[in-house]
Amino acid sequence: MLDPARQEAIRSAVLQACDAFRGMCGPMEYRDLVLAMLLVRFLSDVASPHGGQAAAVPGDAPYCAPDESRFGRLVAARDSAGLGERIDAALAAIERANPGLRGVFQGISFNSTVLGNVEQKERVLGRLLDAIDASALNFGEGDSLAKEGAAFACDSLIRHTAELGGRWGGEFYTPPEVSQLLARLMEPTSGEAIGDPCCGTGSLLIACSQFARARSGEDGCALFGQEKNGSTWALAKMNMVLHGETHHQLEWGDTLRDPKLLDTAGGLRRFDVVVSSPPFSLRDWGHELAERDVYQRYRRGVPPRMAGDYAFLSHMVETLAPGTGRMAAVVTLGVLFRTGAEREIREHLVRENLIDAVIALPTKMFAHTAIPVAILVLRKRKADDGVMFIDASHTYQHGKTQNVLRESDLSTIEDIYRRRQDVAPYARLVAPAEIAANDFNLSVARYVAAVADEEPVDLDALRAERIQLKSELARLEAKLSGLLEEAGHA
16 A cells, blocks of 8 residues: 555645646646546556567556657657647557557647647646656556556546536546445455446446455456546546556446447346446436337336436446346435435335435535435345435535545444444334335435434523623614604604
8 A cells, every 4th residue: 555655745746747737728628638648657657668569557458558659758858849749649659559548538639729839838748747757656666556656646636636626527526435435335346247327537436346356355347337428438448547447348428328338139238236426417318218218227217307317227227237236326315305207216116125225425525516415225136125224424524625434434334234223313224114104205314313412502691692682672673763763754
C-alpha cells in the first residue's frame, strides 16, 4: 500500500498538471488532457522494448507503446515547435497499435485553439509535461506500488475535477466510499462477471474487481459496462488501463434504447453481480419504445415517461444470472415510495422475493446534488423472505461540499447487513406482509424510526425568553399604534 508521503507526492503532481490549464479551459476539458498524458506516461514506463514497440500491462489484453509515442521522447522535444501536433500524433499511434484502445482519445486534442495561440499552447503543454515528468509519477519501478501509484494518480485526478465540476462533474463520478460500500455488500469473487449498465468512469466496476483481488489474492473480475456519453466512455477505458484492469468490455451507447452487452444468442448478457449509480429521474429514457421492448425488461410494468429510475432497475434485474445474480443500485428516495407504475413494479419485486435490503445514506454524498439517496439491494437467491431496512443516514463525516462515509461507517453498515437481525433503532428485518400492508412503500423511515439525540430543555431559560419576547412585542405594538395615529389611521 502507498504510504502517505507517496500519496501526497502523487496528488501534488496531479494538481500541478491541472494547474497548467488554469484560465485556459474548465475541469472537464483539462481532465481528459491530463488523463491522456498520464496514460502515455504509464504505458511508456511499464513497457519493455520489443521490435520497435513495447508490450505493457500483462493480462488478457496487453497494450503496446510505439516508439514514437514514448513519453520520454515528448519530453526531450518539448522545446521544439509543434508540441501539440506531436502529442496528438503520439496518441494516434497508440490507438493504431492497440485495438482495445480505439476511440479512447476521441475529442482530445493537444493542438486545439482552446489552449490559446501558438505561444500560449507551447507554454501550457510544457508545464503539463513537466508536471507529469515528476518522479512521483514514475510507474516503471517494477513493483506493485508503481501500479498502485498509477491507480492513485487516476483516482486523484477524477475526484479533483469532479469536485470542481459541480453538477456536471458529479454526474459521471461515484464517490469512492459509495463504490467501496457497494463492493462490500456484493462480495464479488475472482472470475465473476460484473456489469454496470451506465458505468460512468467505471469506478464501481473497478471497486468490485479490486475487492475480489484483495480478498482472494488472485485475479480480479471480468468487467462489463456501457456508457452513453462518449467522452466519459473514453475516460472509463483509460481508467481501466491505469488500474490494471485488462479483462473488460466497455461499450459506448444508450443502454435502455440500444443495449450492447449481449450474449451469443442476441439476448441480454447475464452477470453474477450488477452495480450501478444510474442517472436520477432521467426524463428522456426511451418510454416510447418500452411497450415493444424485445428484451422483455418491462414485464413488471412500464416506468413513468418522466422518470427512468425503474427503467434502469428493470434492466439490471433482467441481467442477473439465475443462481448467483445479485445487484446494488444507488437511487433517490422517491424511487422507494412513489405511486403509479413504480409502485406496481415494487410490488412485483417484493412478491418475487428479489428485494434483499434498502439502505438509507446521508445527504450530500454526491457532488452534483444534496438530495439524500439510498442503496437498493436485490438477490436472485436470498437467505430469507424478509427485507433488511437500514438507516445509515446519521453516521458520517461532515464535509464542506460533500459528506463522507468513514471506514467505521462502512463496517457498521456491512456488519448489520450481513447479520440480518433487528438493531434498534437503526435496522429492522421486515416481513413481506408488513410491506404489503404499507402498500409496498420501501422508505426506510417507514420501518426504522431512528431516535435523534435530544438536548435537555432548560425550562427557566425558556420562561425568561418568553417574558423578553412578550415585552418586545408590547414595545412594537405601542410603536405601531403611534405611527398609525400620526398618519391619521387611529
